[in-house]
Amino acid sequence: MNDLYIGIDLGGTFLKAGLCDALGEVHSRKSIKTKSDEGKDLILSDIMGLVNYFKKKAENLGIIKAFGMGVPGLVDINKGIIYELTNIPGWKNVPIREILEAKTGLPCYVDNDVNVMTLGEFRYGAARGADNVIGLTLGTGVGGGLIINGHLYRGSTMSAGEIGHVNVEKNGRACNCGSFGCLEQYVGNKQIVERAIEKINAGKETTVLIDIVEGNLELMTPKILSAAAERGDKVAIEVWEETGEYLGIVLAGLINVINPDIIVIGGGVSKSGKYILKPVTKTIMARAMDVSSKAVSVVLAKLGGDAGIIGGAALAKEELPL
Amino acid sequence: MNDLYIGIDLGGTFLKAGLCDALGEVHSRKSIKTKSDEGKDLILSDIMGLVNYFKKKAENLGIIKAFGMGVPGLVDINKGIIYELTNIPGWKNVPIREILEAKTGLPCYVDNDVNVMTLGEFRYGAARGADNVIGLTLGTGVGGGLIINGHLYRGSTMSAGEIGHVNVEKNGRACNCGSFGCLEQYVGNKQIVERAIEKINAGKETTVLIDIVEGNLELMTPKILSAAAERGDKVAIEVWEETGEYLGIVLAGLINVINPDIIVIGGGVSKSGKYILKPVTKTIMARAMDVSSKAVSVVLAKLGGDAGIIGGAALAKEELPL
Numbered sequence: 001m002n003d004l005y006i007g008i009d010l011g012g013t014f015l016k017a018g019l020c021d022a023l024g025e026v027h028s029r030k031s032i033k034t035k036s037d038e039g040k041d042l043i044l045s046d047i048m049g050l051v052n053y054f055k056k057k058a059e060n061l062g063i064i065k066a067f068g069m070g071v072p073g074l075v076d077i078n079k080g081i082i083y084e085l086t087n088i089p090g091w092k093n094v095p096i097r098e099i100l101e102a103k104t105g106l107p108c109y110v111d112n113d114v115n116v117m118t119l120g121e122f123r124y125g126a127a128r129g130a131d132n133v134i135g136l137t138l139g140t141g142v143g144g145g146l147i148i149n150g151h152l153y154r155g156s157t158m159s160a161g162e163i164g165h166v167n168v169e170k171n172g173r174a175c176n177c178g179s180f181g182c183l184e185q186y187v188g189n190k191q192i193v194e195r196a197i198e199k200i201n202a203g204k205e206t207t208v209l210i211d212i213v214e215g216n217l218e219l220m221t222p223k224i225l226s227a228a229a230e231r232g233d234k235v236a237i238e239v240w241e242e243t244g245e246y247l248g249i250v251l252a253g254l255i256n257v258i259n260p261d262i263i264v265i266g267g268g269v270s271k272s273g274k275y276i277l278k279p280v281t282k283t284i285m286a287r288a289m290d291v292s293s294k295a296v297s298v299v300l301a302k303l304g305g306d307a308g309i310i311g312g313a314a315l316a317k318e319e320l321p322l
Numbered sequence: 323m324n325d326l327y328i329g330i331d332l333g334g335t336f337l338k339a340g341l342c343d344a345l346g347e348v349h350s351r352k353s354i355k356t357k358s359d360e361g362k363d364l365i366l367s368d369i370m371g372l373v374n375y376f377k378k379k380a381e382n383l384g385i386i387k388a389f390g391m392g393v394p395g396l397v398d399i400n401k402g403i404i405y406e407l408t409n410i411p412g413w414k415n416v417p418i419r420e421i422l423e424a425k426t427g428l429p430c431y432v433d434n435d436v437n438v439m440t441l442g443e444f445r446y447g448a449a450r451g452a453d454n455v456i457g458l459t460l461g462t463g464v465g466g467g468l469i470i471n472g473h474l475y476r477g478s479t480m481s482a483g484e485i486g487h488v489n490v491e492k493n494g495r496a497c498n499c500g501s502f503g504c505l506e507q508y509v510g511n512k513q514i515v516e517r518a519i520e521k522i523n524a525g526k527e528t529t530v531l532i533d534i535v536e537g538n539l540e541l542m543t544p545k546i547l548s549a550a551a552e553r554g555d556k557v558a559i560e561v562w563e564e565t566g567e568y569l570g571i572v573l574a575g576l577i578n579v580i581n582p583d584i585i586v587i588g589g590g591v592s593k594s595g596k597y598i599l600k601p602v603t604k605t606i607m608a609r610a611m612d613v614s615s616k617a618v619s620v621v622l623a624k625l626g627g628d629a630g631i632i633g634g635a636a637l638a639k640e641e642l643p644l
Binding site for chain 2: 165167170253259290
């Protein structure tokens with residue numbers, strides 16, 4: 001019988017889950033729409049429903065050995081505690097492993113979602129075979145995960161990887177974290193859109209953007225900025241180039257310090273991949289040191305919408321004692 | 323009999339060496355003045371002289387098990403090759419381990435000097451007992467070394483730790499590395515002094531600095547800036563505060579990404595420790611994220627002038643197969 005692993009990705013609007021084998025292949029998927037404010041107990045019962053669903057699915061496939069979950073927040077995987085979730089209230093200091101293991105009868109492992117995504121890409125996606133990896137998610141915020149010498153690196157208090165809060169403008173925009181000029185304030189979804197609107201309001205020529213949003217700038221999204229760039233819109237192209245440059249400056253510094261084999265960019269904004277990768281790579285080549293910049297490749301994530309599921313399964317497989 | 327290790331620190335002007343035991347205690351020291359341009363063969367023969375000196379010294383103390391050396395440049399410790407040394411010509415692609423092992427009959431390990439210093443502070447100095455350490459040397463340049471999960475981390479191509487080349491001013495001063503606004507361009511010896519002179523030339527009030535250098539600004543050094551700060555000179559104090567802030571901004575970002583237990587600051591400028599530590603710590607508290615900034619302490623190196631010797635011995639002990 002095959003060894004199987006359940007991977008679950010807890011997000012603000014969806015609970016995505018899948019049943020994977022030891023090679024990272026997804027044999028069954030199921031998602032549940034959640035409301036972030038529906039409370040912990042309902043989400044836990046949704047998770048139970050998913051686990052039971054996969055237990056049935058597994059009957060002819062193999063044996064479920066463990067279950068791994070990524071959550072958007074601060075977690076101590078060793079203690080099995082969720083300290084706090086971003087944008088999902090009601091999850092302060094929850095002993096998640098104890099709760100889930102009692103309910104499911106399976107070994108359960110819970111980690112930060114960007115760590116989980118990075119591990120998934122490392123084991124089964126774009127970073128297979130690398131030793132040292134920087135994983136990056138671009139979306140509302142900017143998240144990061146690190147693989148060091150073949151293992152997920154979590155730091156001294158499980159809070160490593162906060163690439164979104166590396167400085168990129170010394171005395172720049174105020175950030176939610178309390179600092180100024182953090183990367184997240186220049187490449188987050190909201191900030192990308194704001195920069196485009198500022199440019200239009202300042203009178204920069206835009207041929208396509210205004211058309212697509214039918215004059216209503218409030219409808220602008222990163223997706224629309226990609227579509228406009230595709231059609232040659234100058235404002236959109238400029239915004240993506242600036243975004244890539246900001247990201248490239250921070251990554252150049254991290255390349256000099258961490259000297260990784262590969263940087264994997266995932267998350268929503270990464271769908272605008274080709275508009276970001278080019279200026280990111282150009283900036284890295286111009287700014288990172290010779291030996292390290294030649295050693296690193298910067299690529300888009302491969303696992304796409306399955307990243308959380310496959311990463312969760314990879315976490316379960318990785319953490320389960322042999 | 324005790325296990326003993328020879329540690330050697332190859333610098334631009336001195337070859338410092340010592341005989342250490344397994345607890346990092348130095349039982350014998352010897353230094354040789356070198357000229358950076360005296361050539362590889364003369365330096366190798368100086369090293370042989372030191373090794374023979376310590377072999378005699380060891381007779382009643384114990385058995386020399388191995389020898390470790392730190393050098394200012396790019397090294398692959400696994401291959402035993404020095405690719406290039408900074409400011410010491412004639413060392414391109416030298417198979418240093420092979421040469422030294424043939425000459426000394428001892429297992430020889432050679433690594434970058436900042437890695438060696440960081441390892442020494444981790445095993446026997448200010449960072450004992452930590453898991454994750456950022457080591458930093460401040461001097462002409464800014465070097466860095468990383469301990470990750472209790473081991474020296476060298477990166478995918480042995481070039482990790484280049485903290486001096488993390489960006490701190492987006493489009494700032496041109497750096498030797500080809501980039502702009504690197505930390506080294508704001509906290510290196512030369513740059514600190516230049517900033518002080520700029521302030522004086524711009525008419526800022528200085529009560530003591532001008533006195534100390536007897537009106538000749540070309541005589542200014544970081545040491546003089548410390549002495550002036552000690553005596554309350556406003557320009558000197560301002561320069562140290564700015565220096566600490568620049569350093570703190572970069573360290574805050576690295577704290578968010580690496581989440582270390584401790585940051586150890588060594589090197590020449592660190593002798594002005596008290597003028598730097600305060601603004602560094604203040605900036606980190608203001609800018610690094612809560613969990614990680616509370617977890618980290620920033621301290622001055624403990625091993626002082628012995629850092630290279632003790633670090634070299636620590637490297638030898640660490641790398642020698644059990």
